[in-house]
Amino acid sequence: MTALVRATGVGFLLFPELGALASVVFADPGGRWARAPVLLAVTPVVTALLGVLITRLLPYGPLAVVLDLATCLLVIRALRSPIVPAISAGILPLALGITSWMYPLAILAGTGGLALLVVLRASLAPAIPTAPIPTPAPPAASPRPGPWRLPWLWPLAVFLAGALVLVQLLGSHLVLYPPLLVIAWDMLADRDHCPWLGRPLAVLVVTGGAAAAGLALVQVLGVVPLASFLAMLATALLLRLSQLRCPPAFGLALLPFVIPAPPATYTLLTLAGTAWLLLVVGLAERLDRRRRQPEWNP
Numbered sequence: 222m223t224a225l226v227r228a229t230g231v232g233f234l235l236f237p238e239l240g241a242l243a244s245v246v247f248a249d250p251g252g253r254w255a256r257a258p259v260l261l262a263v264t265p266v267v268t269a270l271l272g273v274l275i276t277r278l279l280p281y282g283p284l285a286v287v288l289d290l291a292t293c294l295l296v297i298r299a300l301r302s303p304i305v306p307a308i309s310a311g312i313l314p315l316a317l318g319i320t321s322w323m324y325p326l327a328i329l330a331g332t333g334g335l336a337l338l339v340v341l342r343a344s345l346a347p348a349i350p351t352a353p354i355p356t357p358a359p360p361a362a363s364p365r366p367g368p369w370r371l372p373w374l375w376p377l378a379v380f381l382a383g384a385l386v387l388v389q390l391l392g393s394h395l396v397l398y399p400p401l402l403v404i405a406w407d408m409l410a411d412r413d414h415c416p417w418l419g420r421p422l423a424v425l426v427v428t429g430g431a432a433a434a435g436l437a438l439v440q441v442l443g444v445v446p447l448a449s450f451l452a453m454l455a456t457a458l459l460l461r462l463s464q465l466r467c468p469p470a471f472g473l474a475l476l477p478f479v480i481p482a483p484p485a486t487y488t489l490l491t492l493a494g495t496a497w498l499l500l501v502v503g504l505a506e507r508l509d510r511r512r513r514q515p516e517w518n519p
Contacts, residue, residue, distance in 0.1 A: 222331055223449040223478065232444070233319060234327045235478050236265070238306035238400060239335065240453055240471030246339050253303040255339050262329065262336035264304040268293045268311030269325040276314040281394060283385055289315050290381075290402060305406055309399035309472060316394045317480065373410035376505040380405055383497050395480075395490040400472035401498060404428075408502045416466040421499040423463045427470050428495050431456040432488045435474035444478050452478075 222235045246255040254261055271292045279285040293311035297304070310328055313319065384397045404424075407415040417424050434455035442448040452474040460470060473491060477483040484490070 222334075223444060223446040225330070226444055226478070227446075231323060231327055232479050232481065233313070233317075233324050234330060235444075235449065235475060236310060236328050236331045237313070237472040237475040237479055238265070238309040238403065238469070239331045240456075240475045241306055241400070241403075241468035242304070242332070243335055244453075244457075244468050244471055246335065247342075250339070250342060255343075257303055258336040258339045260300060260302040260304055261339065262333045264297060264300055264302040264307040265310035265332050266325050266329045267296050267300070268307040269314070269328040271296065272311035272314040273320060273322060273324055276318065277320050281315055281318075283381075285315055286312075286381065286385065286397070294406075305411070306400075306403050306469070306472070308402050308406060309469075312397075312399040312402055313479070316397065316399055372509075376409050376501050377405065379504075380409070380498055380501040383501065384494055387493055387497060391490060391493060393484070393486070393490050395484070395487060396494040398473070398476060398491050398494060400469040400476070401491070401494050403469050403472070404467070404495070405498050408498070409505065418502075420465060421503065423465045424467060425492070425495055425499060427456075427459045427463050427465055427467055428473050429488060429492045430459045431470040431474040432476075432491045434459075435477045436483055436485075436487045439477040439483060449475065449478055 222239065226232055226234045242254065242261065245252060246261070249255060272289055275285055275289045275292070279288070289311055290308065293308045296302075296311075297307060314324060381397075384401075387396045388394055404417075408418055412418055431452075435452045438448040438452050438455075442451075453471060456471050456474045460467065477487060480487075
């Protein structure tokens with residue numbers, strides 16, 4: 222994809238969350254994302270279309286960000302899609318001021334190519350018969366909570382409000398970088414499927430390291446295939462060393478490849494957004510634990 226960027230000059234062909242999507246579908250061919258190749262290809266394209274439309278109609282601000290995020294979530298909900306990184310595809314035009322209708326087509330080139338590789342891999346890989354493992358059904362009185370329950374709404378609203386204030390104070394949309402909204406959604410609304418929940422320091426170190434690696438490689442080597450390969454490798458090593466599974470970190474490493482002129486403060490700006498999110502998540506968890514504690518009656 223980086224080679225295509227150099228050949229065509231279309232920078233957003235290298236959709237940052239493509240790294241996150243690829244890392245998951247190749248590492249877990251039986252997972253939710255790999256088993257939905259059509260949604261893998263289509264969901265980010267639909268949110269990208271809506272993101273461009275909102276960017277054309279509204280200036281960057283609270284209304285545009287909330288509307289963009291809400292439409293992305295509605296698309297994911299309507300399609301019953303597990304591809305949550307499609308949020309990033311919808312927010313990226315607003316964050317970078319992308320108004321070209323070529324952007325959704327570029328997203329399709331990336332996600333469609335990835336989906337094709339997933340299908341080819343599934344058709345070529347030998348089927349391994351496995352005995353089904355019986356699992357007990359959950360009690361009827363306590364259904365498994367899903368990501369569409371409303372308790373996540375207030376911490377998400379607090380996070381967005383604070384992040385938009387930081388955007389104004391620090392003077393950059395990169396504080397609210399697109400993969401951060403994916404991280405926020407998983408930590409606040411889809412806690413059952415969030416493997417990095419409960420490890421805030423590791424998340425901060427890995428995301429900061431991935432951002433620094435991506436920025437340094439772009440500044441030294443430029444937008445070339447070797448640089449993107451090394452950015453992915455550095456992020457994978459950070460994740461392995463920290464024993465953390467946080468696919469959006471790959472998006473942080475690739476985002477400098479999409480920004481026309483990534484600022485030298487890119488790492489610090491993204492760290493500020495990540496730190497604010499982790500603070501909100503910690504506060505929400507503490508309040509939730511306090512609410513669940515039984516009252517003591519003397």
